[in-house]
Amino acid sequence: MALQVIGAGFGRTGTMSLKAALEQLGLGPCYHMVECLPRGPEHWQKWTDAASGQPDWDTIFDGFRAAVDFPACSNYKALADYYPEAKVVLTVRDPERWFESTQETIFAPHWIQYLKTVEMGKFISTNINDYLQDRMHDKDHLIRRFHDHTEAVKNSISPSRLLIVEVKDGWKPLCEFLELPVPEGEFPFVNDTEATKEIINKLIAEGFEAVFGYTGTRSAAMSE
Numbered sequence: 001m002a003l004q005v006i007g008a009g010f011g012r013t014g015t016m017s018l019k020a021a022l023e024q025l026g027l028g029p030c031y032h033m034v035e036c037l038p039r040g041p042e043h044w045q046k047w048t049d050a051a052s053g054q055p056d057w058d059t060i061f062d063g064f065r066a067a068v069d070f071p072a073c074s075n076y077k078a079l080a081d082y083y084p085e086a087k088v089v090l091t092v093r094d095p096e097r098w099f100e101s102t103q104e105t106i107f108a109p110h111w112i113q114y115l116k117t118v119e120m121g122k123f124i125s126t127n128i129n130d131y132l133q134d135r136m137h138d139k140d141h142l143i144r145r146f147h148d149h150t151e152a153v154k155n156s157i158s159p160s161r162l163l164i165v166e167v168k169d170g171w172k173p174l175c176e177f178l179e180l181p182v183p184e185g186e187f188p189f190v191n192d193t194e195a196t197k198e199i200i201n202k203l204i205a206e207g208f209e210a211v212f213g214y215t216g217t218r219s220a221a222m223s224e
Helices: 015-024 033-039 041-049 073-082 096-106 107-116 119-130 140-158 171-178 194-205 209-213
Strands: 005-007 087-091 163-165
Touching: 005 015, 005 033, 005 073, 015 087, 015 171, 033 041, 033 209, 041 119, 041 171, 073 119, 087 140, 087 171, 096 140, 096 194, 107 119, 107 194, 119 140, 163 171, 194 209
Parallel strands: 005 087, 087 163
Antiparallel strands: none
């Protein structure tokens, strides 16, 4: 099963809403960080391998028809090349609000610090932190990288294949781009800020094995 939609938007640009929308449109299941984390160390290693130039995209996305959020978005160009028929959706939002959201959630200082001490840290570092030059709390830098990423996507993906959208725009632009009918009912806006903070704090308090139930992992100091 090849990917049909690649989400190039950074996490905290409405990627969970886009995931829900794509699945409602029949383009699921959709890969997202919430699908990645529970798969455990063997799966994370495949992302580390991809970052070192040895990707196995078909295994990573086995069973998925779409992918959004980190780490897919920071690998959007490689994925777009590998899945040439896939369409690319770049979710954007106000950069200032995006930065503030990241600092509460996925780039919260206590979470970034914790990731330096666990096995998952290497995967996060090679696929997210390195893409942002590991300056996870530098507002000016992260906003600049946000803009640079947007321009890079626009310059590397053909216009016919690319949709740049804010999830607040709802169903119409997404459905027109994907050439699918607009579903009945409202667009699935998912405000997952509190849920994200909760799972982060739970992982720090209890560990990945306890939360996700996989075995065979270990804690190890990892450099980001």
